[in-house]
Amino acid sequence: MMNFKPHASYFQRYWLLDRNINFLNHASFGACPRPVLEVQAKLRSQLENEPLRFFGREWEPLLDDSRNKLACFLGVEPQDLVFVPNATTGVNAVLRSLKFSPNDELLTTSHEYNACRNALDFVASCAGAKVIVADVPFPIESSEQVIKAVIEKVSPKTRLALLDHITSQTGLIFPIQQLVKELQARGVDVLVDGAHAPGMLSLNLSEIGATYYTGNCHKWLCAPKGAAFLYVKRSKQSQIRPLTISHGANSKLTHKSLYQLEFDWMGTDDPTAYMCVGESIQFMGSLLDGGWNELMQRNHDLVMQGRQIICEMLNMAPPCPEEMIGSMSTLTVPKILEKYTYTSLHDELFDKYGIEVQVVPWHGESKLLFRISAQIYNSIEQYNSLGKTLQEIVKNLT
Known part of the structure; x- marks a missing residue:
């Protein structure tokens, strides 16, 4: 089992988020910074x-x-x-x-x-x-x-x-x-x-x-x-x-x-x-010199980098064009992971590896999807960790 806990970005100091969790699910409920x-x-x-x-x-x-x-x-x-x-x-x-x-x-x-x-x-x-x-x-x-x-x-x-x-x-x-x-x-x-x-x-x-x-x-x-x-x-x-x-x-x-x-x-x-x-x-809007425009662009760029890392690690094609992505990206799971339910895959990632992502059921060809988010407190290392973890889970099933 992987024990690597990636560091979040410099900006995580402004949030109360658990430092032991690789938190890549800002989209579900948000997270309010300490000064607010x-x-x-x-x-x-x-x-x-x-x-x-x-x-x-x-x-x-x-x-x-x-x-x-x-x-x-x-x-x-x-x-x-x-x-x-x-x-x-x-x-x-x-x-x-x-x-x-x-x-x-x-x-x-x-x-x-x-x-x-x-x-x-x-x-x-x-x-x-x-x-x-x-x-x-x-x-x-x-x-x-x-x-x-x-x-x-x-x-x-x-x-x-x-x-x-x-x-x-x-x-x-x-x-x-x-x-x-x-x-x-x-x-x-x-x-x-x-x-x-x-x-x-x-x-x-x-x-x-x-x-x-x-x-x-x-x-x-x-x-x-x-x-x-x-x-x-x-x-x-x-x-x-x-x-x-x-x-x-x-x-x-x-x-x-x-x-x-x-x-x-x-x-x-x-x-x-x-x-x-x-x-x-x-x-x-005060966190970056370019204000909200720079913040939104930074989050978009980060989630696109994370998507690319995970797609390359799992040998998957991106499911949509970049212009349809903001600060969160949903990916299909490899077919072998469809042995899981959406709750059991989420729970294994969280309980065993300390990774928080959204796993959802879907009614299309892929029965499971997982969604990553990017907020200013996230770092590229966190997506690398998720990709390596998913690789390990796939390897253990084959």
Whole structure:
């Protein structure tokens, strides 16, 4: 058994990550840096020091300040954004606000995240509507295959399309701006599940033009857990209600839209994750001289190097072109490793070798996939270690 524990990068000092684990799965839940967690701890102390003053006087300015910084980062107006705990909540809020009929078709793809696909199925079943699935291949040769697969499934009955910006299982960047343009030209609104996009890609939601867009802040923005956003076009905001109806529903306040008044207050909880989003944007953007652009490019370059190393070690072809990859890459496993289940392969890598990667089941020709991520705390040695470990496991099975 290998005992080599590769060093992470210089930047790991800013994270609480276990130094005994080769952590190559930032994509699943993110990881929040120490300076941001320290800001959150101060905010929590501020809340508990005088809860009435905090929620009565301090809460809204802190929330709005963070929202303003996020809006600037995303290329939208602050009044079009609300905070939600995660992207799945954002998807649910939109789907459960809209009214569908038995004649309606709701379009998605075979790569849609399971939680959001469940929400789509639930809403469709309640209304008697039909979910239509565009089968996007994996491995895949080009973005054009995504566009072709989706557009071929559009019909006069298509009311809404739920599409990933970056797919979770397969790690593909979908050509979302072109998809939105094509679908809207056919009278179809688009709800984008952008869970992985903020902080992995340079985003301008105004240019993308989707009617609805939700994304996580706890992943690639590295905010605390429980921070995400929902963007809704101004013309549609009156139709979208939060999952929890609370005081905002009959508020007499006029300084904000009903959309923000309802989403901003849904009951007493800990809002400090939202309030740290601006801090996360500032901190992560300060780590390299080139700011966020250099950080995103560095993470992309690192995951591409890691992909190349592993493909060469396991004699595999890359399953997609480089332009469809951001800061995470999914690979098929060698056929001999399909003796494992996705849980047993993950557990062996973690328990025996101290390596954390995402292993997922798949419905295509390859039954198992594994996904690597690259964040600034990772190093090239960590991917070398993963490749050597996979080589050892394959050798032990032959």
